[in-house]
Amino acid sequence: MNRNWLVSIVATVALTAGGSVFAASILNSEHDLSGNNANDNGQICVYCHTPHSANQALAPLWNRNQTTSTFIMYNSPTMDMVQAAQPAGVSLACLGCHDGTIALDQIINTPNASWTSNGAVMTPGAHLLGTDLSNDHPISLTYDNAQDTEFNSASSVVAGGLGLFTSSNGANQVECGSCHDVHDPAIVPFLRKSNANSALCLTCHIK
Ligand code: HEC
Ligand code: HEC
Numbered sequence: 001m002n003r004n005w006l007v008s009i010v011a012t013v014a015l016t017a018g019g020s021v022f023a024a025s026i027l028n029s030e031h032d033l034s035g036n037n038a039n040d041n042g043q044i045c046v047y048c049h050t051p052h053s054a055n056q057a058l059a060p061l062w063n064r065n066q067t068t069s070t071f072i073m074y075n076s077p078t079m080d081m082v083q084a085a086q087p088a089g090v091s092l093a094c095l096g097c098h099d100g101t102i103a104l105d106q107i108i109n110t111p112n113a114s115w116t117s118n119g120a121v122m123t124p125g126a127h128l129l130g131t132d133l134s135n136d137h138p139i140s141l142t143y144d145n146a147q148d149t150e151f152n153s154a155s156s157v158v159a160g161g162l163g164l165f166t167s168s169n170g171a172n173q174v175e176c177g178s179c180h181d182v183h184d185p186a187i188v189p190f191l192r193k194s195n196a197n198s199a200l201c202l203t204c205h206i207k
């Protein structure tokens with residue numbers, strides 16, 4: 001039997017079985033921005049990562065500058081945990097495209113001398129969060145269920161398949177990447193786990 005054929009059948013079965021065994025690829029997903037710049041030679045990772053001269057402040061080998069926007073954060077009298085005054089870490093990496101202020105192909109380390117940014121920012125629509133985050137789920141807060149007992153422990157959040165990040169604000173940060181996996185389109189829209197029966201929400205919240 002043709003070995004490649006067998007491998008591809010096995011991969012297909014694993015993916016259709018729910019996508020939890022193997023991650024799906026960023027290839028052809030909404031985060032495959034190849035073609036956005038005429039000189040990208042089909043590259044995908046380059047819009048976010050570079051092997052050299054990276055900006056390590058926001059995400060691993062990050063190929064983008066930090067947005068200089070001032071954001072309006074989520075605010076509510078019933079919040080108990082400590083939220084940063086401005087987005088941090090991985091959330092800032094996401095907002096560097098999703099706030100609509102930096103061109104998608106504006107990168108730090110271009111793969112060739114022909115690459116010049118075409119200036120096109122994210123187009124308006126549901127994907128564009130902008131700079132007013134007051135109507136979005138809170139981010140850049142320190143997950144601590146001692147502050148609010150209606151939450152599961154940080155370790156069970158991670159065991160449940162979600163992410164807690166370390167940033168300049170410390171460990172156990174809730175960021176965009178807590179709920180989203182930027183590389184994996186298997187559970188739309190790039191969710192770390194299915195929210196059927198509110199399973200994603202209930203990984204953190206006890207409600
Ligand atoms: C749209 C932006 C974007 C693109 C495109 C992208 N990444 Fe990432 N990547 C991120 C962000 C943000 C993080 C940090 C957050 C996280 O780990 O969830 C990250 C983290 C990583 C990490 C370290 C953490 C981990 O998940 O293992 C690796 C390795 C990585 N990316 C590889 C790649 C490769 C290889 C490609 C191209 C095939 C790629 N990325 C394309 C945004 C992107
Ligand atoms: C390099 C720019 C860039 C970065 C960085 C980036 N995105 Fe995106 N993202 C996009 C674009 C472009 C789209 C598609 C928008 C459209 O079609 O109008 C998108 C779409 C999405 C979608 C919707 C997917 C769907 O299936 O509808 C989600 C969710 C998302 N991004 C989350 C994130 C998160 C979370 C991060 C950070 C961890 C991030 N993005 C970082 C450019 C980016």
Ligand code: HEC
Pocket residue numbers: 091094095098126127128129137138139174175176177178179180189191195200
């Ligand atoms: C607490 C979990 C959580 C956090 C944190 C979070 N998201 Fe989402 N996001 C979701 C869920 C769940 C959906 C799907 C909502 C739906 O389909 O109605 C979603 C949808 C989206 C979409 C698709 C468009 C839309 O509005 O439905 C984009 C883009 C997006 N998120 C980007 C981000 C970015 C950027 C951040 C950080 C600033 C972020 N998300 C933080 C859970 C989260």
Ligand code: HEC
Pocket residue numbers: 075076077078079080081082137138141142143144148157162163174178179195200201202203204205
């Ligand atoms: C990664 C963990 C996590 C996930 C997943 C998550 N949340 Fe949250 N959520 C939090 C934290 C932490 C707070 C801040 C709680 C506080 O400070 O008391 C919060 C705050 C909220 C608030 C505001 C509470 C207030 O007092 O104003 C609402 C409403 C909420 N989340 C709903 C949801 C929904 C709906 C989902 C699923 C789509 C969800 N959350 C997923 C961690 C999470």
